[in-house]
Amino acid sequence: MATTKAEREEKRKADAKVREQKEEKIKKKAKGWAKGIPGRVKAFGERQKSEREATAKKRKAEAKRVKEARIAKLESQKSKRVAKKTTPKKSTTAKKTKKTSAKSSVAAKKKAREQKVASKTKAREGSTRKFATGQWRSSGSSTVAKKKPAKKASTKKVASTPSKSSKGDGFGAAFKKARKSYLGGKGPKNFDWRGKQYHTRWKDESPSEQLAKRKGKTEDYQQQIARKYGGGKI
Numbered sequence: 501m502a503t504t505k506a507e508r509e510e511k512r513k514a515d516a517k518v519r520e521q522k523e524e525k526i527k528k529k530a531k532g533w534a535k536g537i538p539g540r541v542k543a544f545g546e547r548q549k550s551e552r553e554a555t556a557k558k559r560k561a562e563a564k565r566v567k568e569a570r571i572a573k574l575e576s577q578k579s580k581r582v583a584k585k586t587t588p589k590k591s592t593t594a595k596k597t598k599k600t601s602a603k604s605s606v607a608a609k610k611k612a613r614e615q616k617v618a619s620k621t622k623a624r625e626g627s628t629r630k631f632a633t634g635q636w637r638s639s640g641s642s643t644v645a646k647k648k649p650a651k652k653a654s655t656k657k658v659a660s661t662p663s664k665s666s667k668g669d670g671f672g673a674a675f676k677k678a679r680k681s682y683l684g685g686k687g688p689k690n691f692d693w694r695g696k697q698y699h700t701r702w703k704d705e706s707p708s709e710q711l712a713k714r715k716g717k718t719e720d721y722q723q724q725i726a727r728k729y730g731g732g733k734i
Contacts, residue, residue, distance in 0.1 A: 674693045675693075675698070678698075682710075683713055685714065689710070
């Protein structure tokens with residue numbers, strides 16, 4: 501339906517009036533908001549100021565506490581040093597006496613131990629001498645001391661390094677003689693010494709190695725050691 505010019509004009513005026521009312525409302529709102537800005541800014545500034553003051557007070561209190569604690573610590577250290585200086589030093593006489601007594605006791609124990617060992621050695625030498633010269637028999641009787649029965653010969657003993665004997669009749673001499681005889685093909689592989697039987701192998705020598713040496717396939721054990729470690733004949 502077509503409208504007339506007058507109706508269109510009325511409608512335009514009505515729309516303009518509505519727009520003016522909206523704009524007026526917006527202006528009032530903006531004016532009120534702008535009017536409240538100073539108050540808000542002031543409140544914000546006051547709040548920040550109070551927070552800064554509280555932080556400053558807290559820092560000041562903390563610094564004061566740390567300072568007082570440091571002063572108290574220095575005072576305690578100073579009092580300790582003064583007390584240490586005023587306290588008389590302990591005499592070292594007691595310590596020296598204690599050390600001297602300890603040393604003397606150790607020396608006395610050592611001397612007693614040496615005397616005990618010397619007495620045992622002397623008694624053993626005396627008994628050996630008496631047995632060698634036949635004085636072990638009792639002076640009042642003609643009975644001879646009973647001898648213990650000899651144990652059965654055992655071939656399980658391992659011959660260690662032969663011990664040296666000044667007279668040449670010790671275990672070492674007997675071992676060397678029996679070993680030389682066996683390796684030369686003249687004697688048995690075991691030998692008797694003081695009622696017991698021993699083999700003629702070294703401690704770390706097996707029977708097969710000894711047999712090979714007897715047959716002449718390898719050199720003697722002592723010659724191997726001398727060649728390996730660069731020494732003369734053993």
